[in-house]
Amino acid sequence: MRQPLYSLHPRDLSPHVLAMVGLPARGKTSIARKITRYLSWLGHPTRVFNVGNYRRNLLGAHHPANFFDPQNREARRTLDEMAMAALDDLLAWLGGGGEVAIFDATNSTRARRQIVSERCRDKGYPVVFIESICGDEAIVETNVRETKLRSPDYEGVDASEAVRDFRARIAHYARAYETVTDLESSYIKIIDVGRQLMLNRIHGYVPARLVPLLMNMHVAPRPIWLTRHGESIFNQQGLLGGDADLSPHGEAYARNLAAFIRGRARELGEASGMPGEPAWIPDDVVVWTSSLRRTMQTSRPLTQRSISWRALDEIDAGVCEGMTYDEIRLKMPHVFEARSADKFRYRYPRGESYEDVIQRLDPLIIELERQRSPMLVIAHQAVLRALYAYLMDKPPHTCPSLPIPLHTVIELIPTAYGCEERRFQLGPEVQSVGEAAIAHP
Structure with a gap:
């Protein structure tokens, strides 16, 4: 823990x-x-x-x-x-x-x-x-x-x-x-x-x-793609945390993601480079994952050279790891109610809050700013909410309500004063049992 x-x-x-x-x-x-x-x-x-x-x-x-x-x-x-x-x-x-x-x-x-x-x-x-x-x-x-x-x-x-x-x-x-x-x-x-x-x-x-x-800081243009891992076994069951493997839906998403990133990197590279000499090719894409299996499995159809960061691991749910939101509501009503009142600052017992997640991501932001190549970050909902809030200049307290659905790629291209955003849904939309509840607590 x-x-x-x-x-x-x-x-x-x-x-x-x-x-x-x-x-x-x-x-x-x-x-x-x-x-x-x-x-x-x-x-x-x-x-x-x-x-x-x-x-x-x-x-x-x-x-x-x-x-x-x-x-x-x-x-x-x-x-x-x-x-x-x-x-x-x-x-x-x-x-x-x-x-x-x-x-x-x-x-x-x-x-x-x-x-x-x-x-x-x-x-x-x-x-x-x-x-x-x-x-x-x-x-x-x-x-x-x-x-x-x-x-x-x-x-x-x-x-x-x-x-x-x-x-x-x-x-x-x-x-x-x-x-x-x-x-x-x-x-x-x-x-x-x-x-x-x-x-x-x-x-x-x-x-x-x-x-x-x-x-x-630099002014070199490059895309940053944010995506959650493919659907996991825990997503199917609505369970928090854990280190579960991908489901068949998740494995299909990993393959779709690889094809999308290769094509998109080539398309954007040709648009920003000199004629006949693209600014980047698919092999230039830097891929970051968390240290958990479901993100690394999502990256494998694209590359065997992804970089794993513990700082990108999902929010630690502490004593609530492996539980569903319904179980927390029934067995730990005080936890459920306290988190509902302030999802940003509430820290799971022996776990973390969104505020804690931002603090552990801080050193990674500097590394993110340093990168000049296209980047793909495969991580988890709470972590990506925090990264998205930084890149899109959203108030930190809004993190828990930012929409980061499964099987969706968020493309952000930094400019002088912000980021241009596009979203791509790859394959059938998948919503886990627990994900529907996440918007409500």
Whole structure:
């Protein structure tokens, strides 16, 4: 029986401010959103305050490049006011119980960063600057075309004109840009999307926890497929947990899954690669399973080289392992009622809660972010709910109600600001006896 994972992060975390720094099109907002998604998934209330959104909401979206010229004093005064309005809201939010606030702006001069530092310090909130530096013009060009041209700032504007204008905006910021120095504050510098990280005076839980995430972030597109194992003997009987073999339905699903992944990997690889040279082939797919038989059996028609992780094992039902939900309701009504009241935090006696599952998956998230090849994760309902919540930026407490049916492949393709999702049902729909009850407790 696994020991339950009690809290691995401090419940009394003091508020922190993370302030982004960097020229436009350096991925600051993407980094801010990824940090927010990660910390929120771990249970820390985190929020982004994007100064560009304040400008668009209060002044409208369309401003030509000369609006951002540092010599345009009137516009500069207006932009400074927008930044301070965002900072006011950020400080108020932290004062109301928030834990981590991200100030998403260029913050491109020492004078601006000094104001941010002083105002946060007056409230007792430590500040870490996260500076994104990118000298790779190919990456910058990709950021401009794939993200900035979709911005409300350029809605209805011809693409070539939008690129020209945004390049002029970058040039205005570049003339006044001052990189963060060791004398200013704590900082993390991300160079060329994780090629190099530089750290200065990094102390405390939040900044230290973010370093592995920031080291492993990248922008290489690849699909991530999530699926439960094929139907098992225990699924047929509605029993919790265990290490049962696949049923005949489950074995058929394993074969269907192998054929689907081979075809889909080839299709997506050809769509994203050069003519005649796909980005990936089926042999490139990295397959992860849990350490339980039913997931490894599901992977075998596709590969003999799957990687097994104990962290992907199903939620430990403790003393309720091998029971049906009806048996728990009749024999342990106190357990049934307590879990019904809070499925996310309730820990099975001598077992785990969904909250525990998230904590044990934390190191695996870093490895997931590091991967550049297509990935197939074959695991279990509770575990996949937790992974899906992370990838799709769902509040952790919603995990127990996220639909992850048997014999279905969930395809997620990470983008700059989230994931594109598609679902594929392979073969006849199968619902186990216990699965119908899972939605109700």
